[in-house]
Amino acid sequence: MPDFVRVQVLGTNYEITDRYGQLEPQGFGASGVICSAHDSISKDQVVLKKIAKPFDNVAILKRTFREVHLLNGLRHENLINMRDIFISPSEDIYLVTEAMMTDLYQVIRSKPLESQFVQFFTYQILRGLKYIHSAGIIHRDLKPQNLLINDNCDLKICDFGLARQQDHQMTGYVVTRYYRAPEVMLTWQHYSYAVDIWSAGCILAEMLRGTPLFPGKDHIDQFKIITHILGNPPAELVDRVYSRNTLKFLESLPPREPRPLSSFFVGVEQEAVDIIEKMLQLDPDNRITAESGLAHPYMENFHEPEDEPVADRQIDMSYDDAELPADEWKKKMYQEVLDFHEGACTNVVETIEK
Known part of the structure; x- marks a missing residue:
């Protein structure tokens, strides 16, 4: 003992x-x-x-x-x-x-990040997500504070207290607001790995801008800011909303066309804007996956398929439904x-x- x-x-x-x-x-x-x-x-x-x-x-x-x-x-x-x-x-x-020495939240706020560091951190986020998702797990709370960094610029994802299995019935109140995917705010009960990809896209945008792309004051304001930039949600996304209150809210939104994302990223290379666009698709079915994100041209300097492992088994989370x-x-x-x-x-x- x-x-x-x-x-x-x-x-x-x-x-x-x-x-x-x-x-x-x-x-x-x-x-x-x-x-x-x-x-x-x-x-x-x-x-x-x-x-x-x-x-x-x-x-x-x-x-x-x-x-x-x-x-x-x-x-x-x-x-x-x-x-x-x-x-x-x-x-x-x-x-x-x-x-670990610090977290990405502190790094972003300390000084503007050079392009190669933004790429390297994004690569490591996607590399970690590829592994997590291959184990059947959604992190659900990806944000700069949960991305730890050491003095070698190695990045590690932490805080799995909100993580769930894919296809698990879930609540809408997960993920810190700025990084919350639209389908979470639309009160879907089932969602996918794509919620983590949305969060990663928001984090990449924040590293490039130095400030959050969608700084909502509450979840309603958050969704309005998203539509102000990305336009109204497509009909196929609205068709999957079952809450009457949510549908009323969507119907009350003024019609908006998507704005060019490049206008929010002055002096940023086109490959970075392109991968953000693919990560921030309103419809989660159209969002890029972690694996395909690693193969995107923006990741070319770091992408090594043989060194981007997947889990050797699915994690059993069947206990999560248990009322013990x-x-x-x-x-x-x-x-x-x-x-x-x-x-x-x-x-x-x-x-x-x-």
Whole structure:
């Protein structure tokens, strides 16, 4: 059994294994302070994320389980890597991930990005999405804050707490507003990987402009701004809307023709504008995929088909529909932690044998 030590950081009590020390606050998450720490075994800097008292709230526990389950099953260079997970004697959950220097939100706001960096970050986003989508998963919350970057400009997608399987019945309130696809705002109950592609297109546009392309004040204003630039949604898209209130809203919109996207990107190469147009199609069926985006001329300097892997299996998310009592979710969470450590031990043995 590991030994636990208590440390207080900015008023937050950490009860962690003695493997970790030198805790420093890095920021605030929904669950409290996020800290960097030194891993005495690997000698690396890592990040500690505390989820306080998750077993007291089924919604928090379910979201935490979902994130841990996905981090356990998804392994890719452009996804954040979970290094460790443990449950403290006080039954708080701690996720330990690799340390990254900053996130894309901070990078965009620090200074204008040179073209090659915009291309490289976009390439890595699409490379990560190709892998995630091949595992049958939609991220659903892609935004600059969830794209972590290190000092080598390596980019990693994080925060899988809202991720779902393709074809799962879903709610409309996912994805931070500026990056929310039209079909989400139109209250579709089933949507596809294309919602992540829309978000990626919005992020690419923001990297080139320095500001969001669709800065809506609320979801209604957001949709109006989208139509002001891209025109009214096509009839085949409206035909898939089942909410009467949403249909009334669409009927109330003044007729608008799409405006040339190039007018919003002064001095930007045509290939960049072209891929944005393909990512920001109002109809998700017409949107480019992550795989085809990687093969677009804009990605020519980085595209290597043999180094853009897909998942070796689909991730099982069948539990997501389960209405389980709290004690059953608790058992599942403990089992997920055990599975992680069993897998970690197997990897160590395989490395030694090699």
